[in-house]
Amino acid sequence: MLGAYPLSLVAFVSVMVFLWVGLGTVIIWVGIPLLMLTTQLVYGFAALDRRWIRVTLGVDIPTPRIEHSGTMFQRWRAQLTHAQTWRNLGYLLLAFPLSIIEFAMALAGIVLLPIAIWVLPSIASLHAALAATMLGPNTTTRLTERAQRLQASRARGVDAAEAERRRIERDLHDGAQQRLVAVAMGLGRAQKKFDADPEGAKVLVGEALADAKLAVSELRDLARGIYPAVLGDRGLDAALSSLAAKSPVPVEVTVTVDPRPPAAVESTAYFVVGESLTNVAKYANATQVTVKVWREDRPSGDMVIVEVTDNGDGGAAFRPGGGLAGLADRAATIDGVMTVVSPIGGPTVIRADLPCTW
Incomplete structure (x- = not known):
């Protein structure tokens, strides 16, 4: 003053x-x-x-x-x-x-x-x-800009959903479907050999069983990619801790989002962290990752903030068709915003601001 x-x-x-x-x-x-x-x-x-x-x-x-x-x-x-x-x-x-x-x-x-x-x-x-x-x-301008932003995010969401649909179709066709066809063919051959060659039929049944187990595993992985069961059952903290436990790079996870956010926010946050940890393991040469998820009360409404930081080589960026670009499209479907700060030499900070109402 x-x-x-x-x-x-x-x-x-x-x-x-x-x-x-x-x-x-x-x-x-x-x-x-x-x-x-x-x-x-x-x-x-x-x-x-x-x-x-x-x-x-x-x-x-x-x-x-x-x-x-x-x-x-x-x-x-x-x-x-x-x-x-x-x-x-x-x-x-x-x-x-x-x-x-x-x-x-x-x-x-x-x-x-x-x-x-x-x-x-x-x-x-x-x-x-x-x-x-x-x-x-003024109010008219704000509403117009919001409508334009939502229209753009909707278009990006449609593209992201279409890309996800194609991925699921490809994984089903190239993975589980082929396995199940092999199971059916193996059981058919075994059925013909039951009387004449029981030992040969037994081998074929064993091969069909192995293919069936692989098909079940691939279907489980596919379902996990759509919506992980642990996220729906136990919430974001448990789901992110599960991701951290599977990471080859040590991960420290802090989650404070009570009350529990909407399912769309949880799934977006989960995939942001999952893709970020995958990129760290593949490209970053990092020795430590920090994952922080918290809730913020803003004048525009509650937000869930997701922040993934690693001490790797840096150089991460949004690239057409890349994993980070796909995450940005996923966040845009709920009017969220993703940012990446990753100078050469690191550290890399990937942040998503996800509204709980849209």
Whole structure:
């Protein structure tokens, strides 16, 4: 609050001086470039206020997207007719008297502890709400952007589901189906030999039994790839601990997600960790992996955060058709976001932010 006052003062004085001088000289055309400069000052101070509020109050205000093309004058004219320009200007005009009150209150709060404890947080919340309302995207823009994001995530989800369907068909055709055909053929040959060659029939039955066991194993692995039984029965903590136990690289697992998240969130988190551990074992040359899963309460709703960190060689990235890209598509189906930070030399951090409501 102490720092917001000089910032608001500079913004208010700068914008007002250039605005009134520009309006007063527009008749002789000198005011046109001054008004153009004023418009850029309004957007510049609005962006500075968004950053200031994010740093001091911890409130992240998205920057409204304004797309204009054409000459400089055409872009400026489009800005003048855009509602966000006037919302930014209105905020700068309102923020100045508010900053005077905040400055006085902050000085009083240094001396009077009750003001610092009970009054200042309320004023800060008011300031943050005002800024979010006037400097952020309006309701129509937010809904449009969300609809576009959901449409894109739905398309990615459809592609991911189709790729998964093809994988299941391929695994069934090349694996379990072939095994079961071999079982049927072996039992058929054995049936013909029961009377004439009992020993030969016994050998064929043994081979058919071995193929049947392999087919059952392949079907079990296939089912586990669709939805692991331990995840449905015992939850995310037990499922991830099971993955960690099978990893050739030592894995430390920490899971705090109570209450239990939706099944779609659990399965996405499970496959994010599973694919990450597989990549670590194959490519990373790591000696230690840390898996952390926790729940966060955000203004937009509860989130489950999955973070996998290894001390390997780094260099992991999203590649078309790759495992990480497939995980990003899976996360997008529930409006989740995946990020990968993996500089050469490591460490690698794979993170998924998964909403519990969508």
